[in-house]
Amino acid sequence: MQLYNKLSAKERAALIDEAGEDRLTLSFYQYAKIGNPQLFRDHLFLAWNQMDVLGRIYVAHEGINAQLSVPAKRFDEFKTFLDGIDFLENVRLNIAIEQDAKSFLKLKVKVRPKIVADGLDDDTFDVTNKGVHVDAATFNELIEADDVVLVDMRNHYESEIGHFKNAVTPDVDTFRDSLDLIEEDLRDHKEDKKLVMYCTGGIRCEKASAYYKHKGFKQVYQLEGGIIEYARQVEQLKLENKFKGKNFVFDHRRGERISEDIISNCHQCGKPCDTHVNCANEACHLLFIQCDECAEAMNHTCSDECKEVIALPYEVQKELRKGIPNSNKIFKKGRSEKLKFKRSL
Missing domain, CATH: 3.30.70.100 (Alpha-Beta Plaits)
Structure with missing residues (x-):
């Protein structure tokens, strides 16, 4: 079997x-x-x-x-x-x-222990007491109100290439990092502001909305189906698209274009670009943004060091990777000091 x-x-x-x-x-x-x-x-x-x-x-x-x-x-x-x-x-x-x-x-x-690594102890709050789900049309109306704080529940490398206008985009590497940071930043608005959240497909907001209600936020809303469903409804119902740029996705495509806006830069030369790639050096594999010109010039790598490595015979590269504890930088996702135009911390 x-x-x-x-x-x-x-x-x-x-x-x-x-x-x-x-x-x-x-x-x-x-x-x-x-x-x-x-x-x-x-x-x-x-x-x-x-x-x-x-x-x-x-x-x-x-x-x-x-x-x-x-x-x-x-x-x-x-x-x-x-x-x-x-x-x-x-x-x-x-x-x-x-x-x-x-x-x-x-x-x-x-x-897995959890379907999303949120770092929360679910026994400490009611995970079923979730926020109000809203569709694309309601979401568009809601986020224009003065008493709303719109929060992107994704990570920095996701929101960098696309997000809703006027959204708070926490500069975090993981979902769990964003939870306490958002609460701290909005602690003075738990009663007088509507907290409206969105993510890629809705799953992060499911748990986060219950967590924030537990933490005292009185009015919590979430975009049902996330950006993916929002884009579908916008196209189907001919709504105004308030998302700018690309939606980062976790497969080989790495992104879906939602609008023609390019809101990010190539991490190597700084020109407008929103194409995520992984460094061709398998010992690095860093996720970063790279334009076509830099991809050609750098042989699809993130740095001169990695460019030199992939010019070596493959067997030599395999030997170099052995026993290097921090060889794989995949979880850094655009944070390398070798990237001149990376998003700043």
């Missing part, structure tokens, strides 16, 4: 090219009590592997958080499978605005 992915990303990409079929990138989450996450995880893997579903899925006692790529021709089969699970029946599926058949190249279903 196969319970884990056995193909490399390169092998999977070749199979996708060979098939030449459309795939749908989508995401969903659901908080629910799962008694045996490992058993549920194995059930999902067996079913989805058979359907040729790819993606990154986290399962915990508190629920599921999934980002997926599904063959378009098998979408109905996939939806029927979800509807056969009590707590996932009619769950909202956030369909990507921009499709890419190679958004995911492996099926990874992992059991």
Whole structure:
């Protein structure tokens, strides 16, 4: 019985090219009590592997958080499978605005302590006492009011390339870092201001809204379905789009364009750019913003040092990576001192 992915990303990409079929990138989450996450995880893997579903899925006692790529021709089969699970029946599926058949190249279903690393002790507050969900039209009206504080619940590298106008965008590396920082900054407005939050697909706001209500905020709202669903409703209902730039997404695309505005800069030359890449040096793999010109000049690396490394034979690069405890900078996400035009702390 196969319970884990056995193909490399390169092998999977070749199979996708060979098939030449459309795939749908989508995401969903659901908080629910799962008694045996490992058993549920194995059930999902067996079913989805058979359907040729790819993606990154986290399962915990508190629920599921999934980002997926599904063959378009098998979408109905996939939806029927979800509807056969009590707590996932009619769950909202956030369909990507921009499709890419190679958004995911492996099926990874992992059991985690939590479906979002929020650092909260859920036993200390009522996680079901959430904020008011609002749709795109209501959200547009709400954020124009004088008694509203609009907060981006994402991390610095996400909001850097796109955010709603007039939003507070905490300069943080992780979701857990933002929670206490936002409370401290807004502590004088817990009663007289409406706290309105948004994130990529809505999952971070689900827990955060309950946390802030527990902390004394009287009026808490959250954008239902996050930026992904907002963009869909704006297009479908012909609403004014108040999001500027790109929506960062956690797959190989790294971003979906929501408006034509480019609000960030290439981290190497400073010209307007909002294309995230990973450094081509596998010992670095730093996530940063790089324009086409710098990509060509720097051979898709973040620094002269990394450019020199990838010019070496691959076997030599592998040897250099051995035993270096801080070799992989993937979690720094644009913070490297080698980036002249990075977002400042």
